[in-house]
Amino acid sequence: MHTATTTDLDEVRRCAQRHALSLSAGDRQAVVADFLPDRWQQILASLDLPIPVTDVVVTAVRPGAGFSVETLLRWTGPDGGARDVRLRWVPYEGSWRVQQARNLPARLPDPVFPEGGYPPVEAGHWVAMNQGELRVQRCSACRTWIWGPRHLCPRCRSFELGYAPVAAEGLIFAWTRTVQPFEPSMAGRVPFVVALVELPQAGGVRVAALLEPTPDAVTPAIGDPVDGHFVPFGAGDRKILRWRLSGRPGDADGQTGGDHDGQ
């Protein structure tokens, strides 16, 4: 496996220092020119940075995966608040360009609810969720597990539906690693993995949620066992389900570069 040479590290250190100066000077054109031309917009939109920036310094330079070199930059804003950003530089047309940038420590997106919250038919699910419990719709008459929520039982046509507790344990049915920051609230919180998880204890219904640990270094597989836990958000009085790969320690520091080819 290829690793960066001392010359590579020196070159990238110079690139990163120049980049930091451009940032501090607010030279947008020079900043953008340091990114791979086909993804500078995606990279900029994916970062959570102080605005305006008062100072940027290079705090580390080290070999990354494959041919890449990683640099750490510390951004400081007017209030003294700092953000650490990891840049991955790759060789490009005789020099180096940033292929990927990540806020550190890695964080996952906060839940977003549409205006007006949730539809009444989902209330039993969300009320339980805020108390740290997974509840899924179940027909009171024929006991069929139902997901997504319905207004009557599609199996026996009963109108008596409830929400029954179910152990937050299951198997990954499908997953995706999202890199594009589709929403402004995703700045500083990409990439993330969403796992669709089949619950054997609830008739095999599938429930989607974010997957931990944070995804730069982890590639899940369909069939992997997961368990759920409930993370506070907002003012701290609400909770949201997150899936966690069973048997893998919660590696949330995101300090190591992954092998995901620019993801």
Place this chain on the structure above:
Amino acid sequence: MASDRERRFRGAAAVVGVGETELYRRGTSPYSAMQLAAMAVLRACEDADVSSTAVDGFASYAHDSNEGLRVGANLGVDEIRWSTLVFGGGGGGVAAAVNAAAAAVATGQADCVAVYRAITQADDGRGSYVTHHLGPLYTAHGLFTAAQICALRTQRMLELDGVPAEAMEAVALAGYHHAQRNPRAVSYGQPLTRRTYGDARWVSSPLRLFDCSRENDGAAAVLVVPAEHVDRYRGRPAYILGGVQGSGPDWSESLENEAAYTSAGFHRAMVDRLWDACGVGPDDVDVVQLYENFTGPAVASMIDFGLCEPGPAAVRTMNVDNLVVDGGRLPLNTSGGNLAEGFVHGINLVVEAVRQIRGGSPNPVAEADVSLLIGGPAAPLVSATVFASAPAT
């Protein structure tokens, strides 16, 4: 076997005019969505050589914000006899709108129905194609877009069904190849190489940039008339042999609990019904306009229709050499498709499916007699239409 009713419907309606507006980068149309809708209808009337005042029916799909009655009022038509909007978001309704119009004219409810779709970002916002479909059970968990939903389904199709990712690449490369002969296409003059495709940035794995359709401002329309009237209009008619729309079993609005999760939603009974109704089979299809919101579900559609082998053998059909008009056995998305021509919720695919019969395609398939339109894979509703050079085959 086709029922008597299906046989009566076979070839009972035809498309006699197509119209398209320019495709604008999203958010840049100088015209409103309503103006674009009207412009597309006017151009379709010009193509058919008929006065726009004679249009007496309007059909659209997917929450089009330009209600048929208002389009008619803006056009100043003589009379509106019939209008409808297909239920269900997403591009799954595109062929369903054509089928509905065909049913209306075949049963004498209208004589000349415009099937249209118009979108501008100024009028419809971003992501108008998923309006009303992604509630908090999605957004609370980071799922905001159709791209991510289709990525989940595609991941399982690749990882579990063993469909090679090269099948997805072939959809993108074929569209871009064809778009190079289509000056209207957004990617005209920007050919896509295998390397550029593979090096592109990730959107949501396993989908990279060129697996995803863009959004454009624009509109298109086709005119559907009864078969016995085709001589009143200019040009060669594209007969509607038959069509299907539907959902299920255990498919629609199921919060990723759809039974056949890696399918595009065209279940076996629906596909069999289409072939029976039309009196043709997958081997008779000369050219396909395949709705590719994303390449993965597009491949799933081809598998659903029996146009392509399932699993690892999918690449026997889904390889770029086989999908281009220059020597391929099954030319696909011959104007560039959603990916390379531009995306107005799939309505341009209808126009191109018709042009393969009627003439005017940028990449005509020689002697095309059967032209298949496949709408909106992996959407709550899916639909398809078969166009043909003759009312019965």
